[in-house]
Amino acid sequence: MDSYLLMADTMTNKAYLDVANSPMMWAVVIPTVIMVCIQAYIFIRDAIKAGPIVGLTKQDTKEAMRAGAICSIGPGLSMFTVMIALMSILGGPFAWLRLSIIGTITTEMLGATAGATAMGVDLGGLDYGITAFSCSVWVITLNTWGFFIVNLLFAHKMEKVKMAVERHDAHMFDAVGLCVMIGCVAMFLAGQMVGGTGKFIAAIAGFVIMTILVRISEKYPKLKEYNLGLAMLAAIFIAQFVVQIGG
Amino acid sequence: MSNVHNTEDVDKRFHEEYTVKMIKRGRLTTLIAALLTFIPALYLWLALGYKPSWSLIGQGWAIIVSSYLIIYFVEPLGFYPVMGLSGIYIGYLAGNIPSVRLPAMISAQVATGCEAGTKRGELVGTIAIGMSVFVNLAFVTLAAITGVAILNVLPPFIVSAFDYTLPAILGGVIAQYFKKNKVFVPLILAICVVLQKAPLPSVAKFPSAILLSFFIGYFLYKSKKK
Numbered sequence: 001m002d003s004y005l006l007m008a009d010t011m012t013n014k015a016y017l018d019v020a021n022s023p024m025m026w027a028v029v030i031p032t033v034i035m036v037c038i039q040a041y042i043f044i045r046d047a048i049k050a051g052p053i054v055g056l057t058k059q060d061t062k063e064a065m066r067a068g069a070i071c072s073i074g075p076g077l078s079m080f081t082v083m084i085a086l087m088s089i090l091g092g093p094f095a096w097l098r099l100s101i102i103g104t105i106t107t108e109m110l111g112a113t114a115g116a117t118a119m120g121v122d123l124g125g126l127d128y129g130i131t132a133f134s135c136s137v138w139v140i141t142l143n144t145w146g147f148f149i150v151n152l153l154f155a156h157k158m159e160k161v162k163m164a165v166e167r168h169d170a171h172m173f174d175a176v177g178l179c180v181m182i183g184c185v186a187m188f189l190a191g192q193m194v195g196g197t198g199k200f201i202a203a204i205a206g207f208v209i210m211t212i213l214v215r216i217s218e219k220y221p222k223l224k225e226y227n228l229g230l231a232m233l234a235a236i237f238i239a240q241f242v243v244q245i246g247g
Numbered sequence: 248m249s250n251v252h253n254t255e256d257v258d259k260r261f262h263e264e265y266t267v268k269m270i271k272r273g274r275l276t277t278l279i280a281a282l283l284t285f286i287p288a289l290y291l292w293l294a295l296g297y298k299p300s301w302s303l304i305g306q307g308w309a310i311i312v313s314s315y316l317i318i319y320f321v322e323p324l325g326f327y328p329v330m331g332l333s334g335i336y337i338g339y340l341a342g343n344i345p346s347v348r349l350p351a352m353i354s355a356q357v358a359t360g361c362e363a364g365t366k367r368g369e370l371v372g373t374i375a376i377g378m379s380v381f382v383n384l385a386f387v388t389l390a391a392i393t394g395v396a397i398l399n400v401l402p403p404f405i406v407s408a409f410d411y412t413l414p415a416i417l418g419g420v421i422a423q424y425f426k427k428n429k430v431f432v433p434l435i436l437a438i439c440v441v442l443q444k445a446p447l448p449s450v451a452k453f454p455s456a457i458l459l460s461f462f463i464g465y466f467l468y469k470s471k472k473k
Contacts, residue, residue, distance in 0.1 A: 025290075035276060036280060036384070039380075043333060046265065047370045050265035051370055054367045060359045060361070063358045064355040064372075067357075067358045067359075067375050069381075071354040071379060072383045075346045077386065083391060084390070085409055087398065092395045096391040102339055109413055114308070119299060124409075124412075134292065134299060137288045138298075145281060146312065147323075148277060148340075155270075162327060178464070182432060182460065183457055185424070187443075189418065189436065190443045191443050192417060194444060199413075203418040207421060208422075210423065228416065231419040235419070236412060239411040
């Protein structure tokens with residue numbers, strides 16, 4: 001029955017982007033972002049109100065607001081490249097939503113790919129249609145719910161959890177967690193690398209260019225936040241160039 | 248100007264007048280926003296009639312949750328000492344913690360001379376993180392608007408290059424990990440390539456990769472400690 005579904009996927013060959021970029025799609029993603037803003041507003045307001053309890057002055061508050069705003073300009077600019085990439089695959093509205101809330105570009109790309117893999121198609125490929133897109137949307141949404149659930153259930157007990165973890169080897173959790181994350185990325189990457197010349201080249205190029213950029217940004221730390229976006233851009237064009245021109 | 252110098256009194260007031268309310272409001276706003284994240288999926292399904300079978304959604308979810316499960320727990324725990332509880336609530340809804348929220352918090356703490364991990368540090372950090380939500384959102388929105396326009400005028404040669412986004416980004420991400428994990432990264436990558444090519448059923452491949460990562464990671468950590 002599942003393979004019947006695969007053959008019956010409609011709006012393939014990028015046609016699904018018509019739905020993904022529709023005005024209604026914008027409408028359905030706006031409520032969450034409004035809630036994010038409401039939360040930020042409430043927290044700012046409450047923090048300012050509580051300031052006098054611990055001796056914060058109006059000057060402190062102003063400086064905190066300034067620092068927060070100015071600090072966000074650099075990272076904000078570096079979002080452009082990854083935004084455009086994500087938009088070309090998931091459409092403007094959904095990409096806007098996902099990069100405004102929990103979930104980095106990597107997390108969202110992996111979630112979207114997991115959805116596509118379950119449907120037996122390539123993310124954004126020729127067979128990737130509206131049903132596959134919907135699958136990616138569901139998987140991405142469910143993935144970040146993991147963070148929401150842990151937050152809702154455990155955040156207020158975080159102090160106690162922290163102390164319990166410190167009684168054991170806290171570093172081990174970090175180290176093993178990191179290895180699992182690397183393994184996840186490696187598995188998706190391996191899948192791409194065996195998936196054709198273009199993808200293989202893009203992967204290698206991304207690796208090499210990123211390594212170079214990281215080295216450069218050790219001397220010029222301000223460039224660090226642009227590394228991934230730039231490496232990605234360079235790598236995709238190298239891959240495209242080689243595939244199209246190389247024939 | 249408050250002249251409460253008694254630390255116990257300050258702690259008590261802070262807890263009652265700020266922390267308790269903050270936790271309630273943080274949880275409520277997070278819950279509402281989390282529920283709202285389902286709207287796009289529900290819209291595609293209920294309004295337009297597009298939805299894969301629950302079994303397919305489950306398979307996709309199983310692939311991603313097998314690796315992220317441990318991260319859901321480990322990551323917030325790692326950020327909590329620096330972010331404070333308020334920072335965790337905003338950070339785990341608005342996201343972008345290491346790239347935007349953390350720098351904003353630290354910058355505010357430095358600017359006001361408040362130490363991280365203190366109540367003053369938590370408050371100025373929270374104010375800064377809150378501001379970063381608005382500023383960062385403005386840029387992401389700008390990127391969305393210009394991005395749509397840009398994608399529309401770009402020639403197909405360039406637009407279709409974005410089909411290579413996933414391997415390009417993952418190659419870059421692995422490069423970042425490789426810097427500090429020169430043994431594990433090539434090892435697990437080789438294993439994953441073998442797994443991808445192996446004649447295993449696809450439902451077995453991802454969990455195998457994750458389990459192997461878990462055990463190899465554990466083994467490497469323990470052997471380093473010796």
